[in-house]
Amino acid sequence: MRLLIAEDDKLHRSFLEGVSRDTLPELDELITAADGEDAIAAFGASDFDSVVLDLQMPKVTGVEVAKSIWARKPHTKILFWSNYTEEAYIRGITKIVPPEAVYGYILKSAPEEQLKLALQGVFIAEQCVIDREVRSVQQRAGDRLSGLSELEFEALVDLCLGLTDKAIAARRHVSLRGAQSRLQHLYQKLGLEKGDLPAGPWGPSFNSRTRAISLALSQGILNADALRREEKNLQDWLSSQGE
Amino acid sequence: MRLLIAEDDKLHRSFLEGVSRDTLPELDELITAADGEDAIAAFGASDFDSVVLDLQMPKVTGVEVAKSIWARKPHTKILFWSNYTEEAYIRGITKIVPPEAVYGYILKSAPEEQLKLALQGVFIAEQCVIDREVRSVQQRAGDRLSGLSELEFEALVDLCLGLTDKAIAARRHVSLRGAQSRLQHLYQKLGLEKGDLPAGPWGPSFNSRTRAISLALSQGILNADALRREEKNLQDWLSSQGE
DNA sequence: AGCAAATTTGCGGAGACCCGCAAACGTGTT
DNA sequence: AACACGTTTGCGGGTCTCCGCAAATTTGCT
Numbered sequence: 001m002r003l004l005i006a007e008d009d010k011l012h013r014s015f016l017e018g019v020s021r022d023t024l025p026e027l028d029e030l031i032t033a034a035d036g037e038d039a040i041a042a043f044g045a046s047d048f049d050s051v052v053l054d055l056q057m058p059k060v061t062g063v064e065v066a067k068s069i070w071a072r073k074p075h076t077k078i079l080f081w082s083n084y085t086e087e088a089y090i091r092g093i094t095k096i097v098p099p100e101a102v103y104g105y106i107l108k109s110a111p112e113e114q115l116k117l118a119l120q121g122v123f124i125a126e127q128c129v130i131d132r133e134v135r136s137v138q139q140r141a142g143d144r145l146s147g148l149s150e151l152e153f154e155a156l157v158d159l160c161l162g163l164t165d166k167a168i169a170a171r172r173h174v175s176l177r178g179a180q181s182r183l184q185h186l187y188q189k190l191g192l193e194k195g196d197l198p199a200g201p202w203g204p205s206f207n208s209r210t211r212a213i214s215l216a217l218s219q220g221i222l223n224a225d226a227l228r229r230e231e232k233n234l235q236d237w238l239s240s241q242g243e
Numbered sequence: 244m245r246l247l248i249a250e251d252d253k254l255h256r257s258f259l260e261g262v263s264r265d266t267l268p269e270l271d272e273l274i275t276a277a278d279g280e281d282a283i284a285a286f287g288a289s290d291f292d293s294v295v296l297d298l299q300m301p302k303v304t305g306v307e308v309a310k311s312i313w314a315r316k317p318h319t320k321i322l323f324w325s326n327y328t329e330e331a332y333i334r335g336i337t338k339i340v341p342p343e344a345v346y347g348y349i350l351k352s353a354p355e356e357q358l359k360l361a362l363q364g365v366f367i368a369e370q371c372v373i374d375r376e377v378r379s380v381q382q383r384a385g386d387r388l389s390g391l392s393e394l395e396f397e398a399l400v401d402l403c404l405g406l407t408d409k410a411i412a413a414r415r416h417v418s419l420r421g422a423q424s425r426l427q428h429l430y431q432k433l434g435l436e437k438g439d440l441p442a443g444p445w446g447p448s449f450n451s452r453t454r455a456i457s458l459a460l461s462q463g464i465l466n467a468d469a470l471r472r473e474e475k476n477l478q479d480w481l482s483s484q485g486e
Numbered sequence: 487a488g489c490a491a492a493t494t495t496g497c498g499g500a501g502a503c504c505c506g507c508a509a510a511c512g513t514g515t516t
Numbered sequence: 517a518a519c520a521c522g523t524t525t526g527c528g529g530g531t532c533t534c535c536g537c538a539a540a541t542t543t544g545c546t
Contacts, residue, residue: 009351011254108252151523162454165503178524184505185523205481207532208504211405213456217467218474224460224467231461238448394493408533421494427535428493450502451534 001026001123002047006039006065007054007081012108016052016081016115023116024123036060040068048076050123055082055089061229063092074098079122079129080105081115085137087219088226091153094138104129148189148221155182157230160213160222171237183212190215244269244366245290249282249308250297250324255351259295259324259358266359267366279303283311291319293366298325298332304472306335317341322365322372323348324358328380330462331469334396337381347372391432391464398425400473403456403465414480426455433458 003020007013013032020030031046033039036057043051043065051069055062062080069076080093080103090105097103104122106115110131121129130138141148148156158168169179187208192215216222246263250256256275263273274289276282279300286294286308294312298305305323312319323336323346333348340346347365349358353374364372373381384391391399401411412422430451435458459465 011258015254149522159453160457162449162451162457164448164450167448174523175525177526180504181524183503187504205407205410206405207407207452208405209450209453210402210456213453214403214405214470214474218471220467224463227457228461231457392492417493418495420496423534424494426533430534 001050002029003027003050003052003123004031004033004039004042004046004048005052006033006036006042006057006062007052008034008057009054012054019112019115020052020119023119026124036062036065039065043069043072050077050079052079052081052119055080055086056225061089061092061225063089063096064229066093067096070096070098070101074100075102077102077122077126079103079118081108083108084220085131085134086223086226087137087141087221088223090134090138091141092226094141102126102128105134106131107133148186151182152186152189155179155186156212156216156222159183159186159209160216160227161230161234163234170241183209187212190219244293245272246270246293246295246366247274247276247282247285247289247291248295249276249279249285249300249305250295251277251300252297255297262355262358263295263362266362269367279305279308282308286312286315293320293322295322295324295362298323298329299468304332304335304468306332306339307472309336310339313339313341313344317343318345320345320365320369322346322361324351326351327463328374328377329466329469330380330384330464331466333377333381334384335469337384345369345371348377349374350376391429394425395429395432398422398429399455399459399465402426402429402452403459403470404473404477406477413484426452430455433462 001024003024005013005016005020007016013034017030017032021027029046031042031048033042037059039051039053039057040060051066053062053065057065062082066078066080069078078101082089082105085107093103093105102122104118106118106129114131118129121127154172155168158171163171165176165179165183168183169176172179172182174182190212192206192208192211244267246267248256248259248263250259256277260273260275264270272289274285274291276285280302282294282296282300283303294309296305296308300308305325309321309323312321321344325332325348328350336346336348345365347361349361349372357374361372364370397415398411401414406414408419408422408426411426412419415422415425417425433455435449435451435454
């Protein structure tokens with residue numbers, strides 16, 4: 001068994017390394033990487049069947065690392081080890097996990113015992129181990145009523161990137177009104193009712209467009225990291241339009 | 244010497260505790276807290292002259308803890324120990340540090356040696372120890388040209404909370420046009436030039452209002468935590484208006 | 487005091503946005 | 517086929533936003 005660990009925080013990395021050595025008797029080799037780029041490079045340089053990924057890393061996100069890994073070897077077992085249950089990450093993961101892959105998702109705040117169980121569960125027993133909290137977010141995202149549909153999520157991303165209605169329409173290949181329609185549905189789902197706030201004598205308190213961003217951020221549906229990532233996609237699209 | 248350590252991450256907390264014991268020979272007592280609330284409670288319950296604070300903590304931010312501490316005992320020595328150099332935090336700190344206080348700011352990514360020096364520097368030698376990276380952000384924020392003025396920063400906060408121009412005007416006691424003017428200056432400072440992006444044939448790509456938020460987030464001027472905090476202030480103000 | 491820079495304000499118009507109403511679709515279910 | 521549900525689209529009007537121009541005001545510094 002050959003294990004790759006990618007984690008930027010020094011302490012967490014060495015802690016994880018120690019626990020892995022104690023918990024996985026069949027361990028033949030263990031390599032660590034301090035950021036996403038290194039992780040991808042290391043994975044290409046050697047032959048791993050198991051990987052532990054922190055999600056929040058400099059340069060390249062854990063999600064992107066996973067995508068690159070699974071694209072090359074879909075049967076690689078991956079355990080995600082992260083601080084938060086950001087919906088953006090969870091969405092990203094469930095979208096890229098291949099059907100045959102074994103993976104797990106555990107929080108750093110979990111007790112050491114749970115980490116050990118997850119390591120053994122995913123890498124030895126080959127079962128999917130998903131933290132309870134993460135699971136609940138995952139379900140909520142999949143639920144049509146409380147969660148956002150994929151289309152609405154796209155709209156949210158574009159909105160947060162600062163695009164205009166027209167630009168959203170162009171990017172997603174719908175009419176102007178279509179884009180606006182998606183936005184309206186989004187507003188509703190986020191809990192942005194028109195008469196929600198008792199507008200004072202100085203008019204309505206909230207601008208729907210910006211308030212939506214605020215709500216999405218505070219609800220953890222998006223975060224600054226996810227935005228930076230999407231910004232890249234946007235730039236790619238923009239330059240492809242310029243041709 | 245009596246030291247209080249506030250840090251939510253288990254590993255970092257025990258690591259910091261160990262280093263402190265090794266580095267500070269005059270240490271009489273050491274108490275740890277796992278979140279902001281606990282930290283404030285602990286500080287009230289005993290008598291500390293030195294505090295180490297993580298900035299990103301559940302419930303109550305390190306900045307708020309510092310505010311509460313300095314409000315009671317302005318001569319308390321505080322060392323901030325954080326992951327990032329978020330401008331929002333740095334702004335918050337420089338705004339609340341009393342003239343007589345000794346404090347330091349060091350990053351978690353710094354080598355252990357630097358942490359030791361910072362501990363000794365702040366708590367024993369009573370000098371201000373500010374990490375080089377942090378210092379540069381601090382200066383940029385204070386600079387009138389590249390940084391945002393206090394007024395523009397306020398506007399940014401209101402903008403990110405989702406307020407309308409009218410609401411911003413009311414909240415900040417200026418005319419509607421005044422609020423808009425602040426926003427325009429803000430747009431400029433953030434690098435949002437009108438012809439910046441070669442608007443495609445489908446019109447201007449960016450909505451200034453939302454694009455400004457996007458830029459502020461990706462530049463780390465604001466973060467989700469800061470927003471959640473400001474949201475509280477906003478709610479207070481809103482309810483005070485209702486009366 | 488005196489000057490320069492920053493900030494605020496009014497006016498006004500072009501454009502963007504929000505959204506109710508109503509009519510097509512598409513997909514999957516019964 | 518008939519039906520429900522989600523999504524898309526056009527239209528139209530009311531509102532909000534953006535911003536150039538110009539003048540009044542405040543602030544900071546010498």
